Amino acid sequence: MAYAVVRVRGTVGVRRDIKDTLKMLRLHKVNHCVIVPETDTFKGMLEKVKDYVTYGEIDKDTLIKLILKRGRLPGDEKVSEEKIKELTGMSLEELAEKIMKGEIQLKNTPLKPVFRLHPPRKGYDKAGIKKPFSVGGALGYRGKEINKLLERMM
Secondary structure, three states, rough: OOOEEEEEOOOOOOOOHHHHHHOOOOOOOOEEEEEOOHHHHHHHHHHHOOOOOEEEEHHHHHHHHHHHHHHHHHOOOOOHHHHHHHOOOOHHHHHHHHHHHHHOHHOOOOOOOEEOOOOOOOOOOOOOOOEHHHHHHEEEEEEEHHHHHHHHOO
């Protein structure tokens, strides 16, 4: 299983240790998204930055859509199924499956590891970006609901 992590809040007034963790996750700007494997190390990092990001389990279809729509190659070149086949030797579905299982990380592929997304259509949830998802806000763990958010951000 893999997590999709989206940065929701900016850097003003952020503690140094949290800023460093966001940097390690490659979440330098708001609305950037990374895909991380479900390991204890990453879970600890996500727990630390939960007040600045939202995350949840991404499904295979959303991951494929995300790679095709917002994925980039070095030189800001757009991604196509043919390019992925040519560069990795596997189809887009196989690549997505391996990323989901944690067999391969996005940083070990020719793709850039960060997806630059649009702000979500119709905004975040009612309570805004300062409250956790459990009370209607945008922050923290949201489980499978991350897929709906990513759809609105692509």
